Amino acid sequence: MSNFVSVANEDGVAVVTIDNPPVNALSFHVRKPLYEALAALRDDPAAKAIVIACAGRTFVAGSDITEFGKPVQQPELRAIIALLETIAKPTVAVIHGTALGGGLELALGCHFRIADAGAKLGLPEVKLGLLPGGGGTVRLPRLVGAQKALGMIVSGTPVSAAEAKAAGLVDAVFNGDLLAEAVRFASEIVAGGGSFVPVRDRKEVLAETHIEAFDRQAADLAKKARGLEAPLACAEAVRNAITLPFDEALAAERQLFQKLVAGDQSRAQRHLFFAEREVAKMPGKDLQKRRIERVGIIGAGTMGGGIAMAFANGGFPVTLLETGEEALQRGLAMIERNYTVSVSRGSMSEAAKQQRLALFKGSIDYADLADCDLIIEAVFEDMAVKKQVFGRLDAVARSGAILATNTSYLDVDEIAASTSRPQDVLGMHFFSPANVMKLLEIVRAEKTAPDALATVVELARRIGKVPVAVGVCHGFVGNRMLAARGAENEFLLLEGATPAQVDKAFTDFGWPMGPFQMGDLAGLDIGWRNRKARGLTAVIADTLCEQGRYGQKTGSGWYRYRSGAREPMPDLEVEALIRAKAAEHGVARRAIGAGEIIERTLYPLVNEGAKILEEGIVARAADIDVVWVNGYGFPIGKGGPMFWAGLEGAGKIVERLEYWHGQTGRPIFEPAPALRRFAESGSWEEAGGAQ
Template sequence: MSSSVSVANENGVAVVTIDNPPVNALSFHVRKPLYDALAALRDDPAARAIVIVCAGRTFVAGADITEFGKPIEQPELRAIVALLETIAKPTVAAIHGTALGGGLELALGCHFRVADAGAKLGLPEVKLGLLPGGGGTVRLPRLVGALKALGMIVSGTPISAGEAIAAGLADAVVDSNLLAEAIRFAREMADRGGPFVPVRDRDDRLAETDLAAFDAQAAGLAKKARGLEAPLACAEAVRNAITLPFDEALAAERLLFQKLVSGDQSRAQRHLFFAEREAAKVPGKDLQKRRIERVGIIGAGTMGGGIAMAFANGSLPVTLLETSEEALRRGLATIEKNYAVSVSRGSLTEEAKQQRLGLFKGSTDYADLAGCDLIVEAVFEDMTVKKEVFGKLDAIAKPGAILATNTSYLDVNEIAASTSRPEDVLGMHFFSPANVMKLLEIVRAERTAPEVLATVADLARRIGKVAVVVGVCHGFVGNRMLAARGSENEFLLLEGATPSQVDKALVDFGWPMGPFQMGDLAGLDIGWRNRKARGQTAVIADTLCEQGHFGQKTGRGWYRYESGSREPVTDSEVEALIRAKAAELGIGQREVGADEIIERTLYPLVNEGAKILEEGIAARASDIDVVWVNGYGFPIGKGGPMFWAALEGGPRIVERLEHWHRQTGRPIFEPAPALRRVAETRAWEGAGAR
């Protein structure tokens, strides 16, 4: 019928094949011939049953996201599903790979679903700031029950084929020959005879729903939403499936979808979806990537151990090097303990734990790194120490091995220059805990070979990281901007704000926690040590550290922590210290509002991002957004600092920065040239390096 949809008759069973690589998205050029094929087959006496299957590596993995927010060409998915539900003969979705979003909604339009044992099924629209817009919130509860559907839709997490058949979402699971088995199943259903009841008319599971239990579960999920609209809308739509007739619930779902798709939060989350895919791209179509089969990690401390786990989690053998047997044993014991915690939580099986532990080889001899294809240094953040390590690596690493430093701040060019092979050197800045945090800043030094960048970017995806390629400067993208965000924190306190007021303003904005609570969690001694190394001071934080108040680990920092609790409690002594320091410095205190706190912390953050673009440290504004959402907790519903800045409006940010520059005289508030260009054009495109 078309290049994307074809029909074949297999002894009375019509097989409709969708072929729209790479993921068989339901674009218009798929929907139109699919609708026409199903309309023709509905009344075709030669077809006793219909099987919908997909070519390539997956079933339909979703809608065409590029169409969201635009006028949809007809027929849309809802019309195809409605057409399926008018077909009296048995219809079967043959699912392999992933049936996600619109793909699962298409399958829900069929009478039956036969899945390959390795298939995943889910409705992940919430991760794009949306809810399922093709009837998923109304049909899924009719198969799996309202509580199960609520959990699947609000989390957006796919379930396995085994879970699907247990829940009632799949009717059969097969280990091989999916299409043949789906045809056999369809023929068997046709022989058995109808009537075949569409999912829309199956109300038994809904009738079983305990509405009070549903509302309690929905309330718990709402608490976790942290200002995101989509999870709440998803819960509302599933509740409508319980309380409203089918067509009314379907219409309500559509209204909720339209409201979300036109809103800033979904625009922000869709922006991030594409930004993550763009961030790790390395120019050059025909770059020959190097093979990475064994990884070496130098340092088995918190960072080194976490990095080693990240590679083992990606099924890569790891040689873990330490300076002493005691340090090595301690590091390996921590790794085993971390995996044991995952087993106790049910996120890892005992078998998988043992498999991962089997990938580790401990050593105290640099010679044992000679066979590694990638070696990551994760030692103390000191240039002399790191250059000494790279000198040793230069002597023992095999030709073509990639040498990476996990530095958070230091000059990767200087580190690379300490070797005879600077083209093989780059930065791999993991975020702690490295086995959990998604972000990886790949730091491009002046002489890093393009194929080295491409190899590491590809490897990052292999170990489940979101990679962003950045240039060399102090702190790269993330930590450089973090310094800008925190530059006013103590000034805000000295002028009259309290730590809890600053933290509340940032949490209300959407951050998981504020800067002072985060400081207590990380340990105030870390920042103290860094300041001393750079000849800097922070009058209040330094005093707290001199008193031995390092945060949660000592029970006191910016807050008190009672009896080992992680819950911060306002500390009146800290507030008294702030007032005393303000008096010593002759600073009059006043009321500081939430708006001022946001302007004096987040506008400098954006301004530093503009400088980073100006200098070419980041290639795109969207790269900065990916860094901040995945590494620092910037609210996902705001799309990252640069996307949010565009919504705020460049002119407003420039005007307020100039205001605070006049008030304080501090250079942090001097608008960057790139930000001024945004103020003129209202767009980031072209605002970067000139």
């Protein structure tokens, strides 16, 4: 009856198959024939039961989010589910792959749900700044209970078929020919006779809810929301399922959904959803990729060990090289401790730990890297050291092996020039801890071969990273912009702010922590060494380091820390030092508000992003947003610095940068031409890069 929906009769069981590759999204061209098929089957006496299945690799993996925020084309999903609930004959959703978002809501409209043993089920709308808009917040609690539903909906994390079965979300789990099992399952239901209760009319599980326990759980989740609206709306909608009649709760869910979908936060999160997919669309992605079977890592310290774990977690054998046996064993021991912690937390089994550890081969001999297809150096951030390493790699690495540097700042072109094969050299800037952080800046040098770049981009996704291809400049995208964001930090302190005031302005904005708390966490000595290497100074931070105050690891930095604690405490000695340095430099201190702090830190951040875009360091403004959300904690509800600039008003940003430039004369406040063009056009594509 349609290219996207077909109906077959299997011994009295009508099998409705959705076929809308790649993920069977519920686009309008699927919803219309699906509604028509179900309406016809409802009244067809030849159909004793109805099975809804999907072709391809998955059940319905969600609604078509490109339709969000646009006029709704009927029938919408809610109408299809309402139709399902009028069908007196048994309906069965047959789930393989994933049933996510609107896909799971469609399944909740059926009387029964069966799943393949490898299936995943979830409602991830919260990750788009939304809540389930097809009745998921009202129906799911009727099957699994309000508290289980709240956890699933607010986290957005799918559950396994086995967990779904244990919770009451699915009725049976099968291995083998799932469709044949579904037809048999439906036939047995028909043979058993009786009536079939729609999920909307089931009250037993919901009646067992302890509202006080639910409210405590919701309050705990609200604390973790960090200014995001969607988790709070999800909790409200699930509570409505407990306290309101079904239709009233359903109507309230729709109102909450419509408010969220029209809001800036959901727009920002949907922007990021598409941006992460756009970063993979780069020239060369269709090239023949190089074979990557074994990875070599040079350096077994914190960064090298984390990178090694990232590849082992992706199933790759790893050769870990160090300069001496003691350093090697120390690095391998650290890796084992990290996996042991995962086992103790229940996130990994002991068997999985042993499998991961078996992938590591330690060595102190460069010759052992000869069989590696990708070799990444993670040694000290010093150009001479890195060039020496690449010179040695040039002699031992096999022809065609990709040679990567994990540098955070240095010139990858200069590093590549130290080899006879610059076409095989690129940057892979991991973020610490490398086995956890998602972002990977992939630096294309001038002579990097397109197939080498395409290979590493694809490889990054295979190990669970979000890859962003960037060009060569000091600090690339993230650290270059970080320097712009932090350029005013000490000036703010000298002129009247305290570290706690600056950090509070950041956390109120939505950052997980402010720059001074972050500095204490990372270690102030790292920035100190970098400044000394570049001939730079920071009058307050340098003094703290000279006093041995490196942050959390020494118990004091910008803040004080009680023994073994990570909670920062304001330090009167630091405040006295700031006042003394201000007097020494003739700076008159004054009250500084949160608005000024944001203007003097985040506006330069956007401005530097505009320069990066104009220079062609990235292909799109959205690439910068992906870097900053995944690598630096920019609030996802604001979509990244370049998207946020549009929300904030680029004209306002230009005006205030000009004001601060006039006040200070510092170049950091000179508006970039691309930012001025963005203020005029409202389009980053027109301003200086493709969107």
